[in-house]
Amino acid sequence: MPHDAVSHIPAGSANPLAVEVTRGGMVESRHRAAVAVVDAAGTVARSWGDIERPVYGRSAIKPLQALPLIESGAADRFGVSAAEIALACASHSGEPRHVATVAAWLARIGLSADDLECGSHLPLADAAMRDFVRSGAPLTALYNNCSGKHTGFLATAVHLGEPTKGYIRPEHPVQQRILGVLEQVCGLDLGAAPRGVDGCGIPVIGIPLGNIALGMARLADPADLPAARAAAARRVVAAMAAEPFMVGGTARFGTTMMQALGGKTVLKTGAEGVYCAALPEQGLGVAIKVDDGAGRAAEVAMGAVLVHLGVIDEDQRRQLADTLTPPIPNRAGLETGRIRPAAESPF
Numbered sequence: 264m265p266h267d268a269v270s271h272i273p274a275g276s277a278n279p280l281a282v283e284v285t286r287g288g289m290v291e292s293r294h295r296a297a298v299a300v301v302d303a304a305g306t307v308a309r310s311w312g313d314i315e316r317p318v319y320g321r322s323a324i325k326p327l328q329a330l331p332l333i334e335s336g337a338a339d340r341f342g343v344s345a346a347e348i349a350l351a352c353a354s355h356s357g358e359p360r361h362v363a364t365v366a367a368w369l370a371r372i373g374l375s376a377d378d379l380e381c382g383s384h385l386p387l388a389d390a391a392m393r394d395f396v397r398s399g400a401p402l403t404a405l406y407n408n409c410s411g412k413h414t415g416f417l418a419t420a421v422h423l424g425e426p427t428k429g430y431i432r433p434e435h436p437v438q439q440r441i442l443g444v445l446e447q448v449c450g451l452d453l454g455a456a457p458r459g460v461d462g463c464g465i466p467v468i469g470i471p472l473g474n475i476a477l478g479m480a481r482l483a484d485p486a487d488l489p490a491a492r493a494a495a496a497r498r499v500v501a502a503m504a505a506e507p508f509m510v511g512g513t514a515r516f517g518t519t520m521m522q523a524l525g526g527k528t529v530l531k532t533g534a535e536g537v538y539c540a541a542l543p544e545q546g547l548g549v550a551i552k553v554d555d556g557a558g559r560a561a562e563v564a565m566g567a568v569l570v571h572l573g574v575i576d577e578d579q580r581r582q583l584a585d586t587l588t589p590p591i592p593n594r595a596g597l598e599t600g601r602i603r604p605a606a607e608s609p610f
Contacts, residue, residue: 278312294560317469323533337422348502350411356512357386479548
């Protein structure tokens with residue numbers, strides 16, 4: 264575990280109220296969350312709530328899972344672009360540029376959508392979803408928000424001469440490499456960690472929130488990592504900062520924030536209320552887990568933490584007001600309330 268510079272509540276205690284949802288003049292809903300802010304040496308710079316409880320990092324740790332794509336040599340062999348590296352870290356919205364880039368990348372490594380084992384779903388972006396339905400085109404795994412990550416896995420397998428079938432299984436070398444990366448950057452043995460299956464089929468591993476933040480801190484400040492891994496970490500951060508649209512999509516919280524902050528942070532969302540950030544200028548990693556799994560709360564909590572840490576200045580705070588405290592419209596488009604940091608929030 265990272266070692267503390269700031270005390271946090273005892274394990275098992277209730278996490279603090281972090282986000283509230285208003286309707287009219289009343290708070291209608293509240294969300295509790297735990298937050299860890301850790302530096303690359305493992306010092307807990309800030310913490311709120313139980314950061315020792317294992318959580319599934321879900322898609323929020325995709326930037327860590329993308330490291331083998333680069334350090335294996337696969338990215339260089341196949342001429343993987345910054346946009347494609349960003350897609351390997353992405354939970355993309357299935358917009359045309361996302362889908363076309365994944366398809367072209369697969370073709371370049373001699374594969375197709377049929378080789379993806381992530382399953383399919385409709386585009387996450389409303390406009391892209393409506394256009395897709397009107398088109399009558401067949402639904403393929405290219406549209407899965409994880410298709411870029413899976414293409415990165417396949418590129419690594421092809422480069423190293425490994426089977427492409429079954430690359431999502433825990434025993435496959437692709438997943439074993441990722442397990443090794445997570446153990447090293449998060450600083451713990453995961454042999455007995457809780458395990459499950461992610462929405463896209465790959466293994467998920469329970470890791471304490473503080474250790475996930477440590478992994479993100481080492482992405483932000485990789486100076487103590489082995490040389491190849493440090494170079495890969497720098498390349499991942501640079502790609503995400505350069506191509507924020509590819510990491511998410513139109514009007515997505517992470518994309519909007521990265522576009523506005525210009526490389527001061529790279530952000531990655533995950534299912535079930537997980538959100539992570541790497542802050543290169545401060546050498547910090549941030550990991551958030553909302554107790555009830557609400558993504559809306561994870562975004563607002565992350566925004567509040569970035570304000571607290573001084574990543575977002577007052578001018579940016581005003582410019583990003585509708586992203587940091589998003590309005591809630593009704594079906595007629597009228598604002599009915601806001602999602603905002605809770606009055607009791609400690610950050």
